[in-house]
Structures are given as C-alpha cells and as structure tokens.
Amino acid sequence: MKKIRTHVEEWFRDIPDSEQKQAIQEEITQNLEEKVFDLMRTGKSEEDATNKAIVEFGDISDIKLELGVNNGSGISAKDVRKRFGLHLGFSIWGSCLIIAFFIFINFYYSPDTIWFVYPTFAVLWWPLVMFYKWLGWK
Amino acid sequence: MIRSDIIRGHLDAIILRLIYEQDRYGYEISKEISERTDDRFQIKEATLYAVFQRLERKELIESYMGDVSHGSKRRYYKITKLGRAYLKETVEEWNEIKEIVNIFMEGL
Numbered sequence: 669m670k671k672i673r674t675h676v677e678e679w680f681r682d683i684p685d686s687e688q689k690q691a692i693q694e695e696i697t698q699n700l701e702e703k704v705f706d707l708m709r710t711g712k713s714e715e716d717a718t719n720k721a722i723v724e725f726g727d728i729s730d731i732k733l734e735l736g737v738n739n740g741s742g743i744s745a746k747d748v749r750k751r752f753g754l755h756l757g758f759s760i761w762g763s764c765l766i767i768a769f770f771i772f773i774n775f776y777y778s779p780d781t782i783w784f785v786y787p788t789f790a791v792l793w794w795p796l797v798m799f800y801k802w803l804g805w806k
Numbered sequence: 807m808i809r810s811d812i813i814r815g816h817l818d819a820i821i822l823r824l825i826y827e828q829d830r831y832g833y834e835i836s837k838e839i840s841e842r843t844d845d846r847f848q849i850k851e852a853t854l855y856a857v858f859q860r861l862e863r864k865e866l867i868e869s870y871m872g873d874v875s876h877g878s879k880r881r882y883y884k885i886t887k888l889g890r891a892y893l894k895e896t897v898e899e900w901n902e903i904k905e906i907v908n909i910f911m912e913g914l
Contacts, residue, residue, distance in 0.1 A: 692859070695881045697878075698880060700851070702833050706837075724851070725852055727853075728852050731852055731856045734856045734860055734863075735859065
C-alpha cells in the first residue's frame with residue numbers, strides 16, 4: 669500500500685502545498701487503496717492490483733488545472749497592480765521632471781511665447797497609459 | 807469502450823445525478839458508473855476528482871468526512887440545493903438536445 673501513497677505524492681509533487689492539495693491527495697490515496705483491495709479480492713496479486721489502479725488513474729493534469737485555476741485568478745489582478753504601480757510612479761515622476769524642464773526653458777529663453785503646453789500634452793500620454801494599465805484595462 | 811470526449815461534456819451531470827440519489831464517495835461513484843454501463847464507460851479517477859473540485863467550487867456539491875475504511879476516512883459528497891436546481895435544468899436541456907440531434911440521427 670505504500671506504493672500507492674508514493675505514487676500519489678509523486679503526481680502532486682509540483683503543485684504548491686495547500687490544505688486543498690492535502691485533502692485531495694488524502695482522498696485519492698484512500699480511494700485507490702480501496703480499489704486495490706477490491707482488485708485483490710477478485711484474485712489479483714497485490715502488485716498487479718496496485719499497478720492496475722495506478723495505470724487506470726488517468727491524467728493528473730485535469731486535477732492540476734482545477735487546483736491551478738483556484739489560486740491563479742485571485743493573484744493575477746493583484747500582480748498586475750503591483751507591477752504597473754511601479755511603472756505608474758515612474759511615469760508620473762518622469763513626466764513631471766520633463767514638463768518642469770520645458771517650463772524652465774520656455775520662461776528662461778522665450779518668456780513672451782507660451783509654448784510649453786504643447787510638449788506637456790504629448791508627455792502626459794505616458795502617465796495616462798500607465799494609469800489605465802494599472803487599473804487593469806487592456 | 808466508446809469515445810469519451812463526447813461524454814466528457816456531460817460528466818458533471820452524470821456525477822451530480824449519482825450524488826443526487828444518495829451521498830457517495832469517489833471510488834463508489836467510479837464503480838457505480840462502470841456497473842450501470844456494463845463497463846462500456848469507465849471514468850478515469852483523475853477526471854473524477856477534477857470534476858469534484860469543479861462542482862465543489864461552483865457550490866453544486868459539498869463534502870464531509872464519513873466512516874473509516876482500511877484505516878482512513880472516506881470523503882463523502884452531498885448535493886446542495888443549487889446542485890439540485892442545476893441538475894434539473896441540465897436534464898431539461900439534455901432532453902431538448904436529444905430531440906434535436908435525433909431528428910437527424912434517427913431512421914438511417
């Protein structure tokens with residue numbers, strides 16, 4: 669029976685530990701062991717029965733998908749926020765500095781013509797895009 | 807054995823139906839499916855537990871720990887109110903689909 673347990677552990681090895689994983693692993697082990705007992709009752713040796721149960725189990729990826737979907741959806745939105753938070757901060761600081769630079773040149777060299785608003789509008793697209801990315805819009 | 811990809815789309819309903827009849831545990835369900843279909847359809851355990859996860863997440867079934875067998879406890883599944891409603895709807899839908907497909911499949 670130890671073989672079953674080892675196999676189940678092997679199947680679940682690359683799934684991150686969680687209470688849910690523990691529970692489903694325990695359940696599968698218990699059910700497979702019961703299947704092995706049933707097969708042995710029909711006259712199979714323990715080894716044959718164990719092998720049959722393991723082979724018939726099927727593709728573990730279905731379960732992985734279900735377990736993965738569970739954890740995945742919650743993290744992704746938060747992840748996006750965290751990643752674009754930095755981009756947003758950088759874009760705000762960057763555009764402020766660029767705009768300040770244009771204002772300085774404008775008023776220092778040509779105070780009679782107000783032209784700094786034109787590059788300012790162009791630069792403002794940068795933090796605007798980052799803001800919407802941060803909100804999670806495509 | 808028949809192609810399982812067509813049945814696959816109806817597995818949720820098949821398993822819900824079995825749990826609807828009485829609370830059951832995993833191995834019991836796979837045995838029941840094989841028995842009722844005279845081994846013409848056998849569900850892979852991996853698929854079965856994936857379905858359990860999905861149904862539980864959708865709150866169509868819930869689980870609890872039951873009696874002890876071979877040294878460890880069995881996990882039983884029980885249908886919820888939502889599960890009953892869902893099953894009823896699925897059965898109606900299935901009857902409709904069956905009629906439509908039959909229009910083209912019957913009589914040949």
